[in-house]
Amino acid sequence: MDTPKYTKGQIEAQISEAVSKFEKEYMGRGPKDIKTKIIQNHILIIIDGFLSQSEQRLAENNQGIKLIKDMRTALFENARNHLEELINDIVNIKVVSMHSDVSTKTGEKVIVLTVGCDIEERI
Numbered sequence: 001m002d003t004p005k006y007t008k009g010q011i012e013a014q015i016s017e018a019v020s021k022f023e024k025e026y027m028g029r030g031p032k033d034i035k036t037k038i039i040q041n042h043i044l045i046i047i048d049g050f051l052s053q054s055e056q057r058l059a060e061n062n063q064g065i066k067l068i069k070d071m072r073t074a075l076f077e078n079a080r081n082h083l084e085e086l087i088n089d090i091v092n093i094k095v096v097s098m099h100s101d102v103s104t105k106t107g108e109k110v111i112v113l114t115v116g117c118d119i120e121e122r123i
Contacts, residue, residue, distance in 0.1 A: 008123050011090060012036040018086040019045055019111070026079040027072070028052075031109075040118045043087065047109040050102070059104035068104055076100050084113075091119055 006014070016034040024030040032049025051059065051068070058064035084095040093115040102109045 006123070008038055008120065011119070011123070012038055014090045015043060015045065015087060018090060019047070019083070022079070022083050022086060023047065023050065026082065027075055038119050040120055041115050043091075043111075043113040043115065043119070045111040045113075047111070049107055050109050051104065051107045055104075056107065065104045069102060072102050072109075073100070083111075087113060087115075091115060093117055093119065093122075 013036070015036040019036070020030055020034055027050070029050070029052060031047045034048070035046045037044045037046075055068050059068055080098055084098060087095055096114045096116055098111065098113045100109065100111045
């Protein structure tokens, strides 16, 4: 029995859904919106509206911005293995690297993953 073949858009939607659940479980709250794009052997995930109201207020000065970035980075690093597993389960390709950054100005978070081969060729 063959495994079902998904379109690029379906895979991107599955990743967005998994990341949304990950954000709720491991980061404490869900985002307003997530967009995922597969580009060859990279997965770009853009998360909008992930800052809480208190974090938005804290981001009004440089010390607050540093606190938010440090806290969010620490939370992400502690849970990154779980996120890698979630992505691997969807694309069935080993994650080689993962990078993340947040913008306290826009309330946006970006995650970039590199996987072991070109996903677009396998679809």
